[in-house]
Amino acid sequence: RKLGYAIVGLGYYATQQIMPQFVGCEHARLTALVSGTPEKLERYGAQYGIPKTHRYNYSNFDSIRDNPDIDIVYVVLPNSMHAEYTIRAAQAGKHVMCEKPMAVSVAECEAMISACSKAGKKLMIGYRCHFEPYNLHAIALAKSGDFGPTRIITAEHGFNAKPDQWRLERPLSGGGSLMDIGIYSLNATRYLTGEEPVEVMAMESTDRSDPRFTSVEDRIDFMLRFPSGILANCVSSYSSNHNAYRVTGTKGWVGMEPATSYSGQRMSVNLQGEIHQVTLPFSPKTQFAAQLDHLPQAIASGIEPRTSGAEGLRDMRIIEAIYRSAAERRAITLTAK
Ligand code: NAD
Structure with a gap:
């Protein structure tokens, strides 16, 4: 049933x-x-x-x-x-x-x-991108070795936040752009590498005279170091529009823009200097339906959901470290858990 x-x-x-x-x-x-x-x-x-x-x-x-x-x-x-x-x-x-x-x-x-x-x-x-075909393809391409070992990830997420909403009130949101949209940059670096970051360094830039940002941050950009040596550069913004990432290896890159949108993902790859667009066959099942179906399937088969509570907790540990790094103006070492 x-x-x-x-x-x-x-x-x-x-x-x-x-x-x-x-x-x-x-x-x-x-x-x-x-x-x-x-x-x-x-x-x-x-x-x-x-x-x-x-x-x-x-x-x-x-x-x-x-x-x-x-x-x-x-x-x-x-x-x-x-x-x-x-x-x-x-x-x-x-x-x-x-x-x-x-x-x-x-x-x-x-x-x-x-x-x-x-x-x-x-x-x-509800990390829907884990059920979105282009994002799954990007993970497979990064893993395939076709681009050589991954060296760099850039991920940019942001939008121009409208005033007067709970997102801008810290007691309800818990934070600004990072909690809401920057988390897509963070989560993508983890699913694209299949690794957990070991160090984070962040900088915040917020115009506190802007009435939207009295209690939460606007920009908070962060760099993550992964165990294999990959460095990820991430943008998180509430004052500019971004939705993109690129995974660069020694022989080329795979990029998406938009990357984590509700629909309309566009992927391009650069192999040995030649850039071309990748179009996947149409999938009748949306990322939303696939996400909604996944939990009943996990329940029926007794497995942990792909995006379990442990996955959400891992992001939250890194988010807390990003905020700490920006506040203390220093790199924070992340311990494996
Ligand atoms: P929204 O403001 O449109 O909806 C929030 C709902 O909560 C409203 O119906 C509101 O009436 C209700 N609510 C109950 N108590 C409230 C209170 N004290 N203050 C304010 N609202 C209260 O927000 P949304 O965009 O639907 O976001 C809801 C959640 O969904 C957030 O956690 C957000 O991060 C998440 N979200 C996820 C995605 C995604 O792509 N996965 C996209 C948008 C939002």
Whole structure:
């Protein structure tokens, strides 16, 4: 049977990107909604045929435990609410899909992993790029050796943040561009190398007179050193548009722009000085549907999801080190965990 998802938080990403994707799923279906706004429950409940008995608010959320149609809770709330709702979902006996960033601190990530493991439930982070064909192809190309051993990765992610939103309020976001969009640069360096960084050095540049940046950072760029000697240069910005990466080896490179977008990935490769575009066969299954289907498959086969809580925690450890490096103006050594 298809496993049932309850979506928690009916904001932009949930309603405009995730909920329309269940039609393309083989193992997942939308069975419940959780929101603090009755009007949204009514509107989306009617649109997706979710009965009133399967619509919840934040006060009666814990009664999802009595609903056998809910197997998985998908947390799509502001970052600082991820930990609470993941833990409550696990305690209600449900598996959890949680949006990125996993939470706002290493301590919260550890508490989430521990709550899910104690409840015997799976925890997966919504790192959709791990299910996107061009990103998977880039990983395979980097691994193939065709470009020689990887030496350099550059990754740039950013957008011009609109004012007056929770992303710019530290208590809700946990940080600025790095928590939101720079995490794509970071996560890409890890999946493209298959290695864990051992050292990080970061610099921040934020115009504190810009009313958007009173409590969170705008630019925070960072360099990562990987055990094989690869150095990654990463951009994270809330004041300019970027969505690209390039993996450079001794014989050429593979690049993507856009790289981690919702659709429309464009890949080019440079082999021995010749640049050409790579087009993959059309895949009817989107990265979103593949991500939604992956957790039910992991549950059925008893394996850890590809983007498990441990994966989210690894990014969060590095994120904390990036912030520390920028604040203390020095390189930070990362210990393998
Ligand atoms: P959004 O502002 O559109 O939605 C947030 C939802 O949370 C809203 O429905 C809001 O009503 C609700 N909410 C509940 N309590 C709130 C509170 N105290 N303050 C503010 N909102 C509250 O945001 P979004 O863009 O949908 O982002 C939600 C999550 O999804 C974030 O963690 C974000 O990082 C993640 N996200 C992931 C992707 C991706 O590609 N994987 C893309 C966008 C967002």
